[in-house]
Amino acid sequence: MQSTISIFKRSGVQKKRRPKVEDFQATMKLVLKNKVSLTGLIITSVYFILALMDYVYPQYLGAGPGVVTSMLRFNGGFLGQGFPSGPTLAKGWWYYLGTTYANIPLFPAILSALYIDLGYSLMIVLSGAVIGILIGTFSAYYGGFWDELMMRITDIFYSIPFLIMAIAFTTILSYSLAKAHAPINGFSLIAIALIIIWWPTYARLTRSITLSVKSSRFIEAAIASGSSKVRNVFTHVIPNVLSPVFVQISLDLGSIVLIFATVEYLGLGSVIKVTQYTPELGELISAGQTYLPVGIWWPVFVPGIFLLIFTVGVNILGDGMRDVLDPKMRR
Amino acid sequence: MELRYYIIRRFLILIPTLFGLVLLTFILLRAIPTSDLIASFISQKATAQERVIEKQQAIAYLGLNQPLPVQFLYYLNDIIHGNLGVMYTSFYTGPVMGGIERFLPYTLELSIATVILSILIAIPLGTYIGARPNSPSDAIGRIFSLGVYAMPIFWLALLAQIIFGKNIGIFGSYGLPISGEGYPTTTKVPWIVNNVSEPTHMLFVDALLHGNLTIAYSAFIHLILPVGVLTLSILAGLLRFIRAGMVDTANQEFVKTARAKGVPEKLVLRRHVRKNALLPSVTVIGLLMAGLLGGVVVIEYVFQLRGMGRLTLATITGLNIQFYGVAGTVLFFGIILMITNLIVDVVYAFLDPRIRY
Numbered sequence: 001m002q003s004t005i006s007i008f009k010r011s012g013v014q015k016k017r018r019p020k021v022e023d024f025q026a027t028m029k030l031v032l033k034n035k036v037s038l039t040g041l042i043i044t045s046v047y048f049i050l051a052l053m054d055y056v057y058p059q060y061l062g063a064g065p066g067v068v069t070s071m072l073r074f075n076g077g078f079l080g081q082g083f084p085s086g087p088t089l090a091k092g093w094w095y096y097l098g099t100t101y102a103n104i105p106l107f108p109a110i111l112s113a114l115y116i117d118l119g120y121s122l123m124i125v126l127s128g129a130v131i132g133i134l135i136g137t138f139s140a141y142y143g144g145f146w147d148e149l150m151m152r153i154t155d156i157f158y159s160i161p162f163l164i165m166a167i168a169f170t171t172i173l174s175y176s177l178a179k180a181h182a183p184i185n186g187f188s189l190i191a192i193a194l195i196i197i198w199w200p201t202y203a204r205l206t207r208s209i210t211l212s213v214k215s216s217r218f219i220e221a222a223i224a225s226g227s228s229k230v231r232n233v234f235t236h237v238i239p240n241v242l243s244p245v246f247v248q249i250s251l252d253l254g255s256i257v258l259i260f261a262t263v264e265y266l267g268l269g270s271v272i273k274v275t276q277y278t279p280e281l282g283e284l285i286s287a288g289q290t291y292l293p294v295g296i297w298w299p300v301f302v303p304g305i306f307l308l309i310f311t312v313g314v315n316i317l318g319d320g321m322r323d324v325l326d327p328k329m330r331r
Numbered sequence: 332m333e334l335r336y337y338i339i340r341r342f343l344i345l346i347p348t349l350f351g352l353v354l355l356t357f358i359l360l361r362a363i364p365t366s367d368l369i370a371s372f373i374s375q376k377a378t379a380q381e382r383v384i385e386k387q388q389a390i391a392y393l394g395l396n397q398p399l400p401v402q403f404l405y406y407l408n409d410i411i412h413g414n415l416g417v418m419y420t421s422f423y424t425g426p427v428m429g430g431i432e433r434f435l436p437y438t439l440e441l442s443i444a445t446v447i448l449s450i451l452i453a454i455p456l457g458t459y460i461g462a463r464p465n466s467p468s469d470a471i472g473r474i475f476s477l478g479v480y481a482m483p484i485f486w487l488a489l490l491a492q493i494i495f496g497k498n499i500g501i502f503g504s505y506g507l508p509i510s511g512e513g514y515p516t517t518t519k520v521p522w523i524v525n526n527v528s529e530p531t532h533m534l535f536v537d538a539l540l541h542g543n544l545t546i547a548y549s550a551f552i553h554l555i556l557p558v559g560v561l562t563l564s565i566l567a568g569l570l571r572f573i574r575a576g577m578v579d580t581a582n583q584e585f586v587k588t589a590r591a592k593g594v595p596e597k598l599v600l601r602r603h604v605r606k607n608a609l610l611p612s613v614t615v616i617g618l619l620m621a622g623l624l625g626g627v628v629v630i631e632y633v634f635q636l637r638g639m640g641r642l643t644l645a646t647i648t649g650l651n652i653q654f655y656g657v658a659g660t661v662l663f664f665g666i667i668l669m670i671t672n673l674i675v676d677v678v679y680a681f682l683d684p685r686i687r688y
Binding site: 152153155156159160161162163164165167168169171172173175176179180254258261262265266267268282285289292297300301304307308311312315316 | 347359477480481482483484485489490621624625628629644647648652654657658660661
């Protein structure tokens with residue numbers, strides 16, 4: 001870690017000091033020095049750019065939710081008209097990856113699925129992190145009963161296999177919300193269920209760091225100068241917690257995308273009635289699976305490859321960031 | 332601290348968690364509209380009069396005319412007596428506990444085979460890779476771990492079906508066993524009644540017990556793909572962990588001492604490094620079990636096998652959601668995982684006296 005220190009020192013010489021920005025620049029420099037993490041960053045950014053492009057310019061790239069719906073209507077609905085066709089070059093670049101059920105071109109469907117997958121996964125991880133940080137730091141800082149209660153609650157969440165819990169929460173939530181006619185779509189519903197079961201990871205992580213920060217000198221100094229507990233947590237504890245949480249977020253993003261796709265693949269949250277069909281990667285695979293016995297494999301293979309490359313990229317990036325930001329965790 | 336006291340303390344920690352788990356399922360059950368909960372107790376064929384009576388019975392049974400804490404006590408009483416409620420699905424109809432009894436053995440067969448296979452592969456492979464950090468074989472192992480870790484397990488299972496099931500055709504088409512779903516319904520064997528084989532409910536074991544090698548072979552062949560996919564998914568984490576343990580241990584002082592006093596390299600690896608490196612791996616088993624129980628659900632769904640995972644999914648398929656099925660399976664999986672973690676902790680404390688303090 002000699003190099004980190006030297007970079008920090010060098011940046012300290014500059015005229016105008018902006019420590020947070022300099023810290024960030026220094027870490028990014030170190031992360032990008034490693035070619036593997038650079039690849040991870042490139043893959044991740046390409047995916048996010050593709051997903052955003054599809055949202056901003058649905059008419060040029062990707063299909064967008066509305067376009068796919070109209071195509072479904074045009075083709076006579078689900079599983080209606082014949083078999084999906086393989087990759088063709090003649091019909092234009094939409095068809096380069098072949099078509100899936102109801103003859104929807106696979107490529108634009110995947111692009112609009114990426115927007116859903118990435119957007120909701122990012123939302124789940126970020127909201128889980130915010131909730132986890134707040135609960136973890138406050139309960140650990142106040143200690144005693146609250147700390148014990150938080151630990152027991154996280155114990156319960158840790159004692160159920162994640163996928164089982166996701167299934168149960170999604171089902172119960174979707175059922176009760178559908179009964180209440182809540183204006184909510186299936187994706188947001190799964191997202192809410194996953195947030196409910198994802199925050200304990202961050203609460204545990206921040207708790208352990210808070211306990212070590214709590215006894216340090218600068219907290220004592222802050223208390224001595226009359227700073228309140230809430231102020232201490234927000235100004236002194238949380239900034240120290242952020243960088244490990246950031247690493248955890250980048251490592252978790254991959255698994256959350258996979259879990260989101262798995263839950264969709266299993267067809268959960270289907271109680272909510274869908275007015276507008278929006279493709280999602282797991283759902284695309286599940287739909288393409290119908291044609292496996294006939295020997296049509298690309299509707300299953302291609303969305304999976306897109307999923308795989310993204311998770312590999314995010315994981316590589318997360319590993320690289322962990323090595324730089326949190327050398328203690330490195331093995 | 333003596334081992335005895337450690338075990339007692341560990342048991343005492345289990346109690347609040349178990350209580351919390353039951354509370355969680357209770358909250359899940361009360362999160363749905365009460366009228367729907369009552370409706371799940373009323374039979375479809377009942378006349379109007381019977382409906383009124385059944386409704387009142389259900390209210391009395393659930394304790395709905397009493398405050399929530401008392402309702403929870405009613406629920407707790409049921410759970411303690413092993414009554415997890417009833418479910419009506421096309422997959423299985425009857426008490427949830429009976430469903431667990433019937434479908435658990437198949438899942439056990441799957442999980443046990445997976446655990447054995449993955450340990451058999453992971454220990455030699457992990458020690459081989461861990462003994463040579465930063466070598467080409469280490470790089471391959473790393474890429475493998477990362478690739479499998481990043482793969483959605485259902486996609487992996489589908490690929491396995493495409494490659495082995497359809498094109499090569501060794502393992503039966505799409506992993507479907509002999510006929511029907513899971514059990515040979517058309518095969519006239521006296522020890523298979525109503526799709527359930529006796530006495531252990533595990534087809535492979537039962538066939539061996541009864542000496543029917545044809546069915547045993549078929550059951551074995553159809554276990555290969557699901558077990559293989561599950562093993563792959565577990566192997567990634569296990570390999571990483573064993574490798575890390577090997578590298579950590581190899582840098583310790585006692586290994587240097589052993590080398591300095593002239594112990595042959597093979598013996599150093601086998602006796603000094605591997606033994607100490609595998610010790611912490613015991614703790615991973617708890618984590619792996621969590622992954623395995625989640626993976627089993629997906630694998631059983633993809634391969635259309637009749638086990639606990641399918642039972643779990645059957646409770647939530649379609650509009651006809653079986654609330655007690657959902658709560659019961661969550662409770663069951665939670666208890667299984669808790670017991671696994673308890674055993675892991677006790678075994679680890681037994682093996683490594685340093686952690687009992």
